[in-house]
Amino acid sequence: MKIVRAKDYDDMSRKAADIISAQVMLKENSVLGLATGSSPIGAYQQLIKRCEAGDLDFSQVTTVNLDEYCGLDPSNDQSYRYFMNVNLFNHINIDPANTNVPNGICQDTESECARYENLIQKLGGIDLQLLGFGHNGHIGFNEPGSAFVAETHRVDLTESTIQANMRNFNSKDEVPRQALTMGIRAIMQARRIVVVVSGEGKARAVRDSVRGPITPQVPASILQLHRNVTLVCDEPALSLL
Ligand code: F6R
Numbered sequence: 001m002k003i004v005r006a007k008d009y010d011d012m013s014r015k016a017a018d019i020i021s022a023q024v025m026l027k028e029n030s031v032l033g034l035a036t037g038s039s040p041i042g043a044y045q046q047l048i049k050r051c052e053a054g055d056l057d058f059s060q061v062t063t064v065n066l067d068e069y070c071g072l073d074p075s076n077d078q079s080y081r082y083f084m085n086v087n088l089f090n091h092i093n094i095d096p097a098n099t100n101v102p103n104g105i106c107q108d109t110e111s112e113c114a115r116y117e118n119l120i121q122k123l124g125g126i127d128l129q130l131l132g133f134g135h136n137g138h139i140g141f142n143e144p145g146s147a148f149v150a151e152t153h154r155v156d157l158t159e160s161t162i163q164a165n166m167r168n169f170n171s172k173d174e175v176p177r178q179a180l181t182m183g184i185r186a187i188m189q190a191r192r193i194v195v196v197v198s199g200e201g202k203a204r205a206v207r208d209s210v211r212g213p214i215t216p217q218v219p220a221s222i223l224q225l226h227r228n229v230t231l232v233c234d235e236p237a238l239s240l241l
Pocket of ligand 1: 034035036037038039040066067131132133134135138139140141
């Protein structure tokens with residue numbers, strides 16, 4: 001695992017955007033796996049600036065997002081589809097038809113998960129997967145548990161994730177309890193993985209993922225088995241390493 005040390009959140013965001021930009025420049029029709037949350041927002045802002053400046057072209061790029069809350073439709077400002085539109089897609093020259101997020105309001109979860117899994121396979125897998133770490137070491141919404149789940153699946157969010165995500169909702173009751181998430185296989189089959197991690201609150205997750213045993217109790221620890229992972233962390237996130 002390569003660890004890139006960043007001074008602070010802005011530096012982390014620039015460095016992550018550099019890697020993503022290089023990917024898109026070297027392969028115009030890249031498949032990018034994307035994440036939501038506070039960690040990648042700065043990197044998305046960088047990508048938007050570079051696209052606006054004419055330095056980056058997303059016209060042939062396809063994206064697949066990691067996850068979506070169950071029960072939130074795309075017009076809900078807490079849905080991950082809404083987040084991606086507002087924080088990235090609406091501001092770059094990507095074809096909206098080439099942006100994919102699991103459908104959180106599907107009638108049939110099983111067939112939606114199978115559809116998403118097939119879509120990723122049909123695209124030929126993911127060239128670059130961007131990840132954040134949950135405080136509990138989750139990646140996507142693969143929560144700590146007794147086994148790694150390979151495929152796209154529906155998951156019950158843990159109390160710690162519900163608490164962490166509460167900051168975006170008016171009350172804890174409004175935070176969805178379930179989500180659809182890409183499984184460990186599609187993430188691990190990505191040809192390159194870039195993780196952005198910021199803040200002291202994530203230091204334990206970084207330490208356990210990088211130095212701890214590989215265990216489903218810390219889902220991100222599986223990344224130790226991937227050949228091409230770059231962790232871009234600010235100083236506080238690295239404080240326990
Ligand atoms: C988001 C996702 C999550 C987040 C993680 C960190 O699509 O899959 O795994 O990356 O919860 O969230 P932030 O960046 O908000 O701390």
